[in-house]
Amino acid sequence: MKVFLVHVRDPQFYALPAATRSANGNLRIMGFPPIGIMSLSAVLKQRGHECTMFDQANPETPNEVIVESIAREQPVLVGLSFLSTTSYPYAKILARQIRAAHLDVRIAFGGVFATLNAERVKQQCPEVDYVCRGDGEQLLLDLLESLDDPSGVAGVTWARDGQVVHNPNRALDRNLDQWPFPDRESLKLDFVESMPLDVPAVLSWERFTTMQTSRGCPWPCVFCDIPVFNEGKWRSRSPQHVVEEFQMLKEQGYGAVYFVDDHFLLQPKRIEAICSGINEAGIDIQWGCEGRVDSTAQHLFPAMAKAHCRTIMFGVESGSQKILDRLKKEQTLEEVETAVSNAKRAGIEIVHGFFVVGNPDETAEDMRATFDFAAKLRLDTFAFNRLCVYRGTPLWHEYVGRGLVDDKDDWYKYFKCSEIDPTCLPGAVINAERSAGLKRLFRYKLTHYPVQTFRLLRRFVRHMPLRDVLYLLVKPFLGQQQGPTKNEVMSRAVEQSAAKDAAALFTQVADDQIAAIPPVAAAAPPAASALR
Numbered sequence: 221m222k223v224f225l226v227h228v229r230d231p232q233f234y235a236l237p238a239a240t241r242s243a244n245g246n247l248r249i250m251g252f253p254p255i256g257i258m259s260l261s262a263v264l265k266q267r268g269h270e271c272t273m274f275d276q277a278n279p280e281t282p283n284e285v286i287v288e289s290i291a292r293e294q295p296v297l298v299g300l301s302f303l304s305t306t307s308y309p310y311a312k313i314l315a316r317q318i319r320a321a322h323l324d325v326r327i328a329f330g331g332v333f334a335t336l337n338a339e340r341v342k343q344q345c346p347e348v349d350y351v352c353r354g355d356g357e358q359l360l361l362d363l364l365e366s367l368d369d370p371s372g373v374a375g376v377t378w379a380r381d382g383q384v385v386h387n388p389n390r391a392l393d394r395n396l397d398q399w400p401f402p403d404r405e406s407l408k409l410d411f412v413e414s415m416p417l418d419v420p421a422v423l424s425w426e427r428f429t430t431m432q433t434s435r436g437c438p439w440p441c442v443f444c445d446i447p448v449f450n451e452g453k454w455r456s457r458s459p460q461h462v463v464e465e466f467q468m469l470k471e472q473g474y475g476a477v478y479f480v481d482d483h484f485l486l487q488p489k490r491i492e493a494i495c496s497g498i499n500e501a502g503i504d505i506q507w508g509c510e511g512r513v514d515s516t517a518q519h520l521f522p523a524m525a526k527a528h529c530r531t532i533m534f535g536v537e538s539g540s541q542k543i544l545d546r547l548k549k550e551q552t553l554e555e556v557e558t559a560v561s562n563a564k565r566a567g568i569e570i571v572h573g574f575f576v577v578g579n580p581d582e583t584a585e586d587m588r589a590t591f592d593f594a595a596k597l598r599l600d601t602f603a604f605n606r607l608c609v610y611r612g613t614p615l616w617h618e619y620v621g622r623g624l625v626d627d628k629d630d631w632y633k634y635f636k637c638s639e640i641d642p643t644c645l646p647g648a649v650i651n652a653e654r655s656a657g658l659k660r661l662f663r664y665k666l667t668h669y670p671v672q673t674f675r676l677l678r679r680f681v682r683h684m685p686l687r688d689v690l691y692l693l694v695k696p697f698l699g700q701q702q703g704p705t706k707n708e709v710m711s712r713a714v715e716q717s718a719a720k721d722a723a724a725l726f727t728q729v730a731d732d733q734i735a736a737i738p739p740v741a742a743a744a745p746p747a748a749s750a751l752r
């Protein structure tokens with residue numbers, strides 16, 4: 221059977237100018253590859269199906285081109301894959317464009333957001349035939365055998381005679397080794413290794429990709445819905461299976477890999493086996509991962525560094541123990557200090573800290589403590605995101621209980637907590653404290669860790685125009701920016717926060733209004749003023 225798979229994205233990703241195409245002619249994208257559809261494509265091809273992938277980050281395949289390709293090639297199913305609440309509006313827009321042009325093609329949604337809101341998505345999107353929940357590998361194979369009557373396909377939400385039918389959940393599959401390695405080569409795009417969205421600095425021009433070696437994280441952080449998506453379980457691939465994939469990536473010319481595992485730093489024995497497998501196979505691909513600061517695998521940081529682990533990203537979140545407890549992080553400030561210094565002492569080149577600001581019950585003193593704590597930690601890079609709430613997280617349930625959100629009307633919206641929770645600081649105070657905090661932090665890093673700071677800047681300057689590196693540095697001192705800068709793509713990438721804010725605001729457009737917004741305009745989130 222012929223299947224199309226599309227990775228739907230909110231326009232936070234930037235295709236670098238064609239002038240910088242890779243040697244293999246592929247366009248370069250500054251972002252993460254769509255490992256979800258790549259995983260499914262490999263499974264489909266292994267079972268003899270045909271699969272064509274599209275990524276909305278590719279400026280050469282806008283929605284119109286995808287719709288035309290469907291007309292030309294007549295796939296039996298078009299699967300739209302999207303991660304989050306912020307990309308759901310774009311999935312709806314594309315599904316409606318496809319349906320408007322092709323009455324008969326079957327359309328399926330899949331991914332975290334669709335999984336956690338399946339019945340409501342199906343109700344709101346009659347043009348979508350199937351909402352697929354959870355892991356897609358076996359589900360998609362089963363669905364292709366039962367497109368006319370999916371009543372027996374576990375994990376599918378569909379409709380019969382206008383009634384939404386929510387089939388039973390699919391048993392969580394623990395044997396992840398059974399699936400082939402993601403199909404990374406047939407999507408003619410190369411991805412650039414850069415820091416997560418908020419610090420769009422290029423780390424290298426090596427051929428870059430992501431890999432998922434485990435799924436899930438059982439900790440109860442209030443802002444996260446991963447435990448719900450994975451039924452509170454943590455599942456992993458065997459070290460042999462992971463090392464075999466590294467070998468294949470080596471042969472395919474990849475030089476850098478980032479693990480999209482929710483928590484890689486679990487099961488020390490597994491990490492040890494992966495590292496020794498990489499070394500024994502003589503693989504020198506640089507890789508990065510993320511995990512918790514209370515990991516019991518910290519004694520393996522030196523072995524990870526020896527196996528070319530260059531980046532570890534920790535969910536630090538706050539420099540106030542009160543706020544860590546409010547977020548149910550179940551970690552202490554001491555554990556943060558220990559983990560960061562263990563990673564640096566082990567020779568991990570880039571240790572990154574994810575922080576959230578604008579938290580419930582957070583005072584200006586708590587925010588100051590967060591920036592001063594971050595300054596003293598031997599972190600190389602850091603991101604301070606505004607805490608947001610979306611359905612599926614414990615915080616959402618709390619907010620429904622406090623009457624701050626209406627589960628029935630707001631289920632597809634993405635809120636900054638400071639916009640709806642009176643216990644948070646007002647947005648303007650948060651921005652002012654963040655800007656002042658970043659100034660103090662930069663000053664402290666430059667005066668107390670000059671060598672570490674110089675090393676990081678040297679890495680950025682090796683890969684980006686000096687003007688962009690300088691812009692990354694001065695941006696916190698420039699306060700809130702309005703509209704894109706005049707510089708090249710790279711700098712425009714720096715305007716992430718504006719794009720992010722617009723994407724989040726876009727989730728609050730009522731569904732019937734989205735339809736009214738012409739596709740092209742819908743592709744680029746409208747300015748905030750247009751939404752009020």
Ligand code: B12
Pocket residue numbers: 228229230252253254255256257259260298299300301302303304305306307328329330331332333336352354355356357359360416417432436443444445446480481482608610611612720
């Ligand atoms: C890597 C990652 C990112 C990367 C981007 C990755 C990318 N490919 O674009 C970056 C750093 C850019 C990112 C950004 C953001 N992210 Co993020 N991200 C993740 C993370 C950690 C892993 C995603 C991944 O690669 N999974 C691995 C692949 C193999 O799995 P998958 O894509 O889910 O696909 C599988 C199934 O879902 C299913 N499936 C998927 N699609 C389809 C389609 C069909 C037809 C079928 C049958 C099956 C199917 O089958 C696949 C194989 O089993 C997830 C956490 C998680 N574990 O999901 C958070 C996560 C998805 N992100 C999240 C959020 C909130 C964001 C941001 C909004 C953060 C922000 N404020 O900016 C942005 C928005 C990005 C966007 N485009 O929507 C939330 C989403 C929650 C929600 N309900 O909205 C998550 C769940 C994290 C969390 N803690 O809650 N993210």
